[in-house]
Amino acid sequence: MTGGTITNAMRPMHDRSNGLGGGFAGYGIYPEYKDFYALHLFFDSRDTRKRCEAYLKEYFEIVHSERIPTRKIPAIKDEPMIWRFFVAPLSSMLASHQLDEKEFVARTVMHINTQMDGAYVFSSGKNMGAFKAVGFPEDVGVFYKLDEYEGYSWTAHGRYPTNTPGWWGGAHPFTLLDTSVVHNGEISSYDANRRYIEMFGYTCTLQTDTEVITYILDYLLRVQGLTLKEAANVIAAPFWNTIEREPDENARKRYAYLRTVFPSLLVTGPFSIVMGFSGGLMALNDRLKLRSMVVGEKDDKVFIASEEAAIRTMAPDAEKIWAPAGGEPVIVHVKEGAY
Amino acid sequence: MRKINAANLDHRQVNEAIRTSPDSCAIEHCCGQRFIATGMASGDISLYGTPGNALGAYLNGAKLTVYGNAQDAVGDTMNNGAIIIHGNIGDAAGYAMRGGKIYVKGNAGYRAGIHLKEYKEKVPVLLIGGRAGSFLGEYQAGGIIAVLNLASPGGKIVGNFPCTGMHGGKMFLRSDCKDILFPAQVTAQPATEEDLAQLRPYVEEFAAVFSYDAAEILHAPFTVVTPNSQNPYRQMYVAN
Numbered sequence: 001m002t003g004g005t006i007t008n009a010m011r012p013m014h015d016r017s018n019g020l021g022g023g024f025a026g027y028g029i030y031p032e033y034k035d036f037y038a039l040h041l042f043f044d045s046r047d048t049r050k051r052c053e054a055y056l057k058e059y060f061e062i063v064h065s066e067r068i069p070t071r072k073i074p075a076i077k078d079e080p081m082i083w084r085f086f087v088a089p090l091s092s093m094l095a096s097h098q099l100d101e102k103e104f105v106a107r108t109v110m111h112i113n114t115q116m117d118g119a120y121v122f123s124s125g126k127n128m129g130a131f132k133a134v135g136f137p138e139d140v141g142v143f144y145k146l147d148e149y150e151g152y153s154w155t156a157h158g159r160y161p162t163n164t165p166g167w168w169g170g171a172h173p174f175t176l177l178d179t180s181v182v183h184n185g186e187i188s189s190y191d192a193n194r195r196y197i198e199m200f201g202y203t204c205t206l207q208t209d210t211e212v213i214t215y216i217l218d219y220l221l222r223v224q225g226l227t228l229k230e231a232a233n234v235i236a237a238p239f240w241n242t243i244e245r246e247p248d249e250n251a252r253k254r255y256a257y258l259r260t261v262f263p264s265l266l267v268t269g270p271f272s273i274v275m276g277f278s279g280g281l282m283a284l285n286d287r288l289k290l291r292s293m294v295v296g297e298k299d300d301k302v303f304i305a306s307e308e309a310a311i312r313t314m315a316p317d318a319e320k321i322w323a324p325a326g327g328e329p330v331i332v333h334v335k336e337g338a339y
Numbered sequence: 340m341r342k343i344n345a346a347n348l349d350h351r352q353v354n355e356a357i358r359t360s361p362d363s364c365a366i367e368h369c370c371g372q373r374f375i376a377t378g379m380a381s382g383d384i385s386l387y388g389t390p391g392n393a394l395g396a397y398l399n400g401a402k403l404t405v406y407g408n409a410q411d412a413v414g415d416t417m418n419n420g421a422i423i424i425h426g427n428i429g430d431a432a433g434y435a436m437r438g439g440k441i442y443v444k445g446n447a448g449y450r451a452g453i454h455l456k457e458y459k460e461k462v463p464v465l466l467i468g469g470r471a472g473s474f475l476g477e478y479q480a481g482g483i484i485a486v487l488n489l490a491s492p493g494g495k496i497v498g499n500f501p502c503t504g505m506h507g508g509k510m511f512l513r514s515d516c517k518d519i520l521f522p523a524q525v526t527a528q529p530a531t532e533e534d535l536a537q538l539r540p541y542v543e544e545f546a547a548v549f550s551y552d553a554a555e556i557l558h559a560p561f562t563v564v565t566p567n568s569q570n571p572y573r574q575m576y577v578a579n
Contacts (some may be wrong), residue, residue: 008390012370012371012391013370013371014349015350015373060519108379154502195499213427242499243521288471288473288474289448289449289472289473292410292411292429292430292448294429307371307391307410307411308371308389308408308429309369309370309371309389309391312370312388313370313391321427322425323410323430323448323449323472325472325473326449326473331408
């Protein structure tokens, strides 16, 4: 699927955003560099870029770097310098730091985002990439020439910031390694979640709540090794009185265990999120379902959106349109070997 | 009947086209345009495709028929008229509705009938042919909500936490509701003949619209939920 399809799906969703942020994540878009981490960065100046590149060279082999191609359009203004680097950590560095590759890359992202003024890593996975800007999403897709990329899964987001600034780094998706999150809503538990997750080496720098969900998911899935469903049961844990009424004893024990072990990672307040990862997507609503979410299917494709109209734009004759319950994760895996 | 192609129109253009039409019109290729037919007092409007959120908000007498699914907040603060949905309906259907009718053939999302209200002869009716999601009739203050579970019987007729904060009106569920947990502030009991007599005209109209047999629909156990005046809300937020 090209990024043009999902860009068009954002057109009828225009009124859901106010032009202060739009973005996309595409998976399977860099097959020629699929073994390298694709770092997407914003720089405020040429000097910052050179400084950052020198830093990267100390720790990584850079196999390719370039400006990310964009179209000049009137709707997108004041863009920073937007670059991508395809990199592999130097094995000597991994050995001396005694870290696995992913942890090493994650720490590099945190270092640049917290220590290097004017530089932001906004995408850091393999064979995937995030593209975001200040603007309406349908314009952002045109700006980044997404019609020229092909991938096996895509996510998109239009922003309507109410509590935090609209800036390039604040547009969704929020990513770390190959995990990306787009989010409709606002998290009441943000600061409790942030204080907890920052104990494990994450630093929230992007001035908006969704970022913390990305780090929570990275922590639960990559660091703690939970399954997708378990991670969903942590961040959208059922109410205790719902757990008590659960007829399946094993499920009841699992819900209670996860709530007890990770109470600080319960995310409250309205959210519907779509998380992208290598090989699939997971969609999840808060347990009260304070935001909308619709799922549809057509042939071998699955569509997830805040409104059915967006699905109908991509697949006018989509079937099995349904609305997942609050806290019920929808997990989609690409067929074996297809990515 | 005038046909309006909504394919490349935004919500304002769609509404202008409706308002300049004679009494009845058909809108084709709807794709997410919000606020369609807002506040309209007359007319008979058919909709094809997927109309957007807040369809028929403040509706004041017009009739809308959707040949497909509807999205969220249909009939928000509706005052009069009728909205007929031949598919499913999204979240918060009939939000704060104060008059008129919404009939849905399929399922409803979360919070259907939230804060339905009534005053004297203004008694709104929300009839759902399939099942309803959680928080059905949340803060219901009046009016009639009925869920029939006709589309795919067997599943739970309503999700979790129905009638939370209910303090007026009446809810009918076509089920014995043995598997449903209601809050302590409401009373759920088998429907009496008198209760069913109140529901019958609406079910008959629903059956005529969607080609069902009303007698068959009504020949089933119904549970009626009303606020429990013996156990009012007290000290929920502040001690008073």
